Amino acid sequence: MQRRTYDVAVVGAGIVGSATAYHLARAGQRVVLVERSGVAAEASDAGAGMLTPLAEAGAGDLSDPLLRLGLAGLRHYQTLEAQLESETGMWAGLVHLPTLYPAFDDGQAEALRRDLAALQTLRPELGWLEADEVRQREPLLAPSVRGAILSPAEGNVAIGHLTRLLVRAAQLHGAELLIPRSALALLWDGVRVQGVLTEEGVIEAAHVVLATGAWSSAWHAQGERTAIVFPLKGQLLALRPSGQPLRHTIYAGPLGYLVPKADGSVFVGATSERRGFDKTPTAAGLAQLLAVVRRVVPALEEAAVERTWAGLRPVSADGLPFIGEAPSSPGLWLAVGHGRVGAITGPVTGFIIAELIQGRPVPYELDLRPFAPERLGAWRRRLTPLSAAGAGGRQLELFSQPATAAEAEAAAEEERRERP
Ligand SMILES: Cc1cc2nc3c(=O)[nH]c(=O)nc-3n(C[C@H](O)[C@H](O)[C@H](O)COP(=O)(O)OP(=O)(O)OC[C@H]3O[C@@H](n4cnc5c(N)ncnc54)[C@H](O)[C@@H]3O)c2cc1C
Structure with a gap:
């Protein structure tokens, strides 16, 4: 069985995991990014990319933790954009329209x-x-x-492009990308998490960061019964106007929004649906999006329809992301549950995790207590003895076995659903 050793293993190459890998690699850490599907294969290529912390974070309530995180996210973008563009020579994906x-x-x-x-x-x-x-x-x-x-100052970003660029820049700084590769279990020496087990072997790492988006419940102790992080389907529509361009992102509250992108298209969004892991665009979804156009920017009713698609927002049970080290499993870090605001808050989350792993203070004077990883229970599922992993490969006993046959069946079903 193949063994590899790193300072940090990051699981999931969406915007959150890619930003985490980038910041760590840039700081000189030996990093591996493990992704089972593709870079930006899920929510991080589907999102509208609005950088509008005032929109989603309970406007008017200045103590709202998501608003604070979103504003830090906007500040972080200013540094990140300049940094990435100078390091890669490429556009970072930002559209500076109000x-x-x-x-x-x-x-x-x-x-x-x-x-x-x-x-x-x-x-x-x-x-x-x-x-x-x-x-x-x-x-x-x-x-x-x-x-x-x-x-x-609230623009938008080509979120898939930025995610891919973060991975590219992370690789320039020495990070390794293992793809397609599923993380199956966390390796555990009885005290600390020591790495991850993948289909193709053991990855030893002093720290493991879960950035697994809508699939994160699989790692939570109560994840078999409770959706600690659940997928919230969002359908979008891209229009290609032929005449005058839209000059602003239009955020019309519950009615919906329109986002002018760098290539001249306009994204119209979005539905919010509990449909499990289904990502099929539907007629009903399209009808809802067309109604947004009619109500908010009727001048675009003549625009060509370019495409429709859907993605899965990783929404946590209490609406706030989990950011930080899991107290019950030292060495395990959570960076999941960014819901509707992952484009704004994903990159800054990666920066926060990277700083904390290096023993530095929380950046941007943020109070991370509302995002405490174990506020809704422990992240202790799929822990596997490291010694057994070395000796026996995949025939491992998971630390938290399902207690009943019904739970075992539910876990197996979840495993099937998790597959892309
Ligand atoms: C329709 C829609 C509109 C949106 N609009 C906005 C917006 O305007 N502004 C905004 O800020 N946000 C928006 N968002 C939200 C934003 O896109 C998401 O919050 C963000 O992309 C989540 O990133 P992530 O890295 O957490 O998850 P993902 O991008 O889903 O990445 C998770 C990755 O983990 C991988 N993975 C999972 N399990 C494993 C495993 N066991 N092993 C290996 N890999 C694994 C998956 O394959 C996936 O690639 C929108 C989302 C949608 C769907």
């Missing part, structure tokens, strides 16, 4: 103005536009618009 938060009735306009007053204490660059100013700045918007918040 975001509009429009209101289409008086109640909405009033609510937005209230949020704005609070948010301006954190983001003084935010401003209010009256209806005619909005129409002037963004002539494609529905004429029923009653006003909008203008956020000049």
Whole structure:
């Protein structure tokens, strides 16, 4: 059986795992990135890539931990963009167009103005536009618009492109990519996690980072019964307008959003559906997205439909990501559950994990307590004795065996569903 030894093994090459591998490799750590499917094969190639922390994080509530993490994410992007572009000579995927938060009735306009007053204490660059100013700045918007918040610094990113670039840059710094390779179990010496077992052998590492997206429940002690992280299907539609371009990301609250991309297409999103691991675009989903176009930017009804697709947001049971080392399994790090905001918060999460693994303080003065990895129970499933892995390969006893036949069947079913 083949053995390899690293400082850190990162499991999952979505945006979170790729950013983690990049920051660690850049800091001189020996890193391996283990991905069972493809780089950015899942949510991190499906997302709309809006960098809008004000949109998803309970606008107006300045103590919202997701808002704080999102704002740190925006700050981190400024450094990351310059760094990646100078290291690779390639575009990092950022589109620097502002975001509009429009209101289409008086109640909405009033609510937005209230949020704005609070948010301006954190983001003084935010401003209010009256209806005619909005129409002037963004002539494609529905004429029923009653006003909008203008956020000049919330752009968007080509999330799949950025993820692939992070992997490329990580490799330039010496990281290894093992692909396609599934992590099956965590190796454990009775005190610390010591690496991962894959189909093709043991990877020994002083630290293991799980960045396994919507498939993360498989590693949680209660994951057989409770969806600690579950897939939330999101369908998107790409339009190719022939006339005037959209000048802003339009985030119209519960109605939906439109995101102008670097290649001239416009992403329209998104549905939120509990459909397990199904990623099929549906007629109902498409109808919902077309209704967003009609209601928010009717001028785009004549645009060509380019494609539709769906992805699986990794949403945690309490809506917050898990970031940090698992107290019950030292050496095991969690970087999962970024839900709707993984494009904004994924890269900064990778940076945080890399800093903490190197014994440095939490960056951006963030309070990580709301993201404590074991706030909903221990990450102790699939622990496997290291000695047994060396001797016996795959015929291993998992540390947390299912207790009953029904649980064993549920676990086997989950294993089948997890396969791409
Ligand atoms: C429709 C849609 C719209 C979105 N819009 C936005 C937006 O506008 N702004 C925003 O900030 N966010 C948005 N998101 C969310 C964002 O895309 C996700 O939060 C983010 O991509 C999650 O990244 P991840 O690395 O955690 O997971 P993924 O990208 O899913 O990566 C997880 C990886 O782990 C691998 N893996 C799993 N288990 C194993 C194993 N055992 N061994 C090896 N590999 C394994 C998988 O194959 C996968 O490649 C959107 C998402 C969707 C679906």
